[in-house]
Amino acid sequence: YFGQRRLGVGIRDIYGRLIDGLNGAMGEVRSGGDAGAQARLEAPPPTEELVAYFTGPVKVGADGYARATFDLPSFNGTVKVMAVAWSKTGVGQASADVLVRDPVVVTASLPRFMSPGDESRLLLEIVHATGPSGRMGLDVVADGLTLGAVPSGFDLGDQAKAVFEVPVTAGAVGLQTVEVTLTTPDGKLLKKTLTIPVQVNDPEVARVTRLDLASGQTLTFDQAVFTGLVEGSGKATMAIGPLARLNAPGLLASLDRYPYGCTEQMTSRALPLLYFDEVARVMDLEGADNLQQRIDEAVVEILANQSSTGGFGLWGPAEGDFWLDAYVTDFLSRAKAQGYAVPELALRNALSNLRNQVxxxxxxxxDVNGGGEALAYALMVLAREGAAAIGDLRYYADVKGAEFRTPLAQAQLGAALASYGDQIRADAMFAKAGAKLNTLAPDTAQIWRVDYGTTYRDAAALLTLAVEAGSTVLDREALTDRIAVQGGTLSTQEATWALMAASALIDRPGGEGISIDGKPAEGPLVRVLDAGAVTPVVVKNDGADTTVTITTYGVPSAPEPAGGNGYAITRSYHTMTGEPVTLDAVAAGTRLVVVLEVTPFGYGEARLMVSDPLPAGFEIDNPNLMSSGSEALSELGLETEVAHSEFRQDRFLTAIDRYSNETFRLAYVVRAISPGTFHQPAASVEDMYRPDLTGRTDAGTVTISE
Incomplete structure (x- = not known):
């Protein structure tokens, strides 16, 4: 008992007592060199070419030197050259700063972007560094911009500096250029090329026109479709025959132009491309020339929001959204079946997550525990992968079939049963889904749906799954007619499942006898007209009567007045001490607080997106001030608990979930950076999954002085 014993080692960690375990909030690391990434700032496109090059491995020569060459753009400043050397026995590194400078340094400053009609200035700062001084020649030309007076030459002494302000007026939409050429006294030409995007940030509108093209009739598709839109902002699609019935090209274009990017929306943009590759190529969608790469990139972006458990968050890695997990896994499963590269581990984790939740x-x-919507979807995805238990499927069909809340959930269970060959039970579930759909009236109440859906989306998805499962118990023509008459803007869910339905029905005849520009039509009967196109498209129908659908997107040339359907939104500006200000004479360098106030017209449950495009002379300053607790902001009664915020170079975006009819306020800080007169687009709020419920402010003008 009294003998010597080896001492033991014990560790007692009490750090956990500092954290409220009942709070349930995830911890967040607030240190490290990448902490600024939490601001979610998106860098503007550079006005000059960036200097960042990498050679890859370079073999060392017999003389002991490794040589690499770079073609530098018009750059003045210090370049850091870094090298790493290694062999079988050692590793070494070195770096050096190299001064790169023209004999006369030209610095040019422009706004980061402009809108058509904006007026600002090109600031030229010219400094003599080395070489001969004296008379300098100066030439400034622009493409797509109107420049004011520019001196053809000036005198510059040794180590002297000259400053010129050249008025600039933005013209047509596009990526415009300014080229500055300086001629030194000894004849050297020093050139600097700047690029500036001219863009329209006002809310877009979509116009859908459906026409009957009788046998023998001719239709001309030309610039007339852009009447009433800002020049250069429009794009129009024309679909003929079966594709026109559900307006597949117009829906593809709307998804391609969709400006936001949560996990559901990224998935909805990519899913139809698995089946509409030819149509996407004809429409010349971004990345359509290499859909393999575009879909592979979409998979990578979506998987960036996958958590360690295999689930997916809406705006980042998270878990707890069972229906979203099933939707994303459905896309990954379909993409893999179509031959696209889906990481095996990510898909396996996603399927394991679904299986665990089931x-x-x-x-x-x-009306209890979500009505089985997510459960049915998960069972369908697992059944397609052979990972569902047939006993579970039959139990839910026989015992719980009538208790699923939505017709889509019933159809998904039917599709799961069809995957395992139980067509009798599958048809029974599709029949129940069709009967439930027929009892539903169009959506009027603004009710939160965990499946991001509407009655229209359910109808389109029901048609899709019934065709894919080979079920004939539903009246496909009646379902097609039901979703074909939908007008207005569709949500990403509605557009995606309408496209999936169109894909399921795409083999129907209807394009025979169509000629385009005097030649028999080949491939998808789709044509796209950009705002700058000058050649019209002439369509003639020598066959049976058919349908043509034309969809035009663009910004109205006359901004719409403030108003809304479901919401009102106002925008006001305040000093950093909370005093209200106007924007008719803002001094450059001034910081202002922008307050957006949103008022619902009634009780609503919604996933809202608030968007405030910036005038070109403003930039967002210190996004963290939105929740920093400063006195000026705290007195405004701001909403700080939001789902997601983005601080882009040209707009402020915030996604927020609301379950009430109460007014709320959002705010952020801007700084006036460029003198001039700039167009101020309207701010807007919309229910992302009921896009007909929206509100907007008036557009305006901002004047910034030196």
Missing amino acids: NYAPDFSD
């Missing part, structure tokens, strides 16, 4: 799913009814 195994622990509580009992449900139409």
Whole structure:
């Protein structure tokens, strides 16, 4: 008992007592060199070519030197050259700063972007560094911009500096250029090329026109479709025959132009491309020339929001959204089946996550535990991968089939049963889904749906799954007619499943006898007209009567007045001490607080997106001030609990979930950086999954002085 014993080692960690375990909030590291990434700032496109080059491995010569060459752009400054050397026995590194400078240094400053009609200035700062001084020649030319007076030459002494301000007026939409050429006294030409995007940030509108093209009739598709839109902002699609019935090209274009990027929206943009590759190529969508790469990139972007458990978050890695997990896994499964590269581990984790949630799913009814919407979707995805239990499918069909809340959930269970060859039960579930759909009226109440859907989306998805499962118990023509008459703007869910339905029905005849520009039509009967196109498209129908659908997107040339359907939004500006200000004479360098106030017209449950495009002379300053607790902001009664915020170079975006009819306010800080007169686009709010419910402010003008 009294003998010597080896001492033991114990560790007692009490750090966990500092954290409230009942709070349930995830911890966040607030240190490290990448902490600024939390601001989610998106860099503007550079006005000059960036100097950043990498050679890859370079073999060392017999003389002991490794040589590499770079073609530098018109750059003045210090370049850091870094090298790493290694061999079988050692590793070494070195770096050196190299001064790169023209004999006369020209610095040019422009706004980061402009809108048509904006007026600002090109600031030229010219400094003599080395070489002969004296008379300098100066030439400034622009493409797509109107320049004011520019001196053809000036005198510059040794080590002297000259400053010129050249008025600039933005013209047509596009990526415009300014080229500055300086001629030194000894005849050297020093050139600097600047690029500046001229863009329209006002809210877009979509116009859909459906026409009957009778046998023998001719239709001309030309610039007339852009009447009433800002020049250069428009794009129009024309679909003929079966594709026109559900307006597949117009829906593809709307998804391609969709400006936001949560996980659901990224998935909805990519999913139809698995089946509309030919149409995407004809429409010349971004990345359509290499859809393999575009879909591979979409997979990578979506998987960036996958958590370690295999689930997916809406705006970042997270878990807890069962329906979203099933939707993204459905896309990954379909992409893999179509031959696209899907990381095996990511898909396996996603399927394991679904399987775990199915195994622990509580009992449900139409109004308890979500009505089985996510459960049915997960079972469908697992069944397609051969990972569902047939006993579970039959139990839910026989015992709980009528208790699923939505017709889509019933159809998904039917599709799961069809995957395992139980067509009788599958048809029974599709029949129940069709009967439930027929009892539903168009959506009027603004009710939160965990499946991001509407009655229209359910109808389109029901048609898609019934065709894919080979079920004939539904009236496909009636379903097609039901979704074909939809007008207005569709949500990403509605557009995606309408496209999936069009894909399922795409083999129907209807394009025979169509000629385009005097030649028999080949490939998808789709044509696209850009705002700058000058050659019209002439369509003639020598066959049976058919349908033509034309969809035009663009910004109205006359800004729409403030108003809304479901929401009102106002925008006001304040000093950093909270005093209201106007924007008719803002001094450059001034910081202002922008306050957006959103008022619902009634009670609503919605996933809202608030967007405030910036005038070209402003930039967002210190996004963290939105929740920094400064006195000026705290007195405004701001909403700081939001789902997601982005601080882009040309706009402020915030996604926020609301379950009430109460007014709320958002705010951010801007700084006036470029003198001039700039167009101020309207701010807007919209229910992302009921896009007909929206509100907007008036557009305006901002004047910034020196």
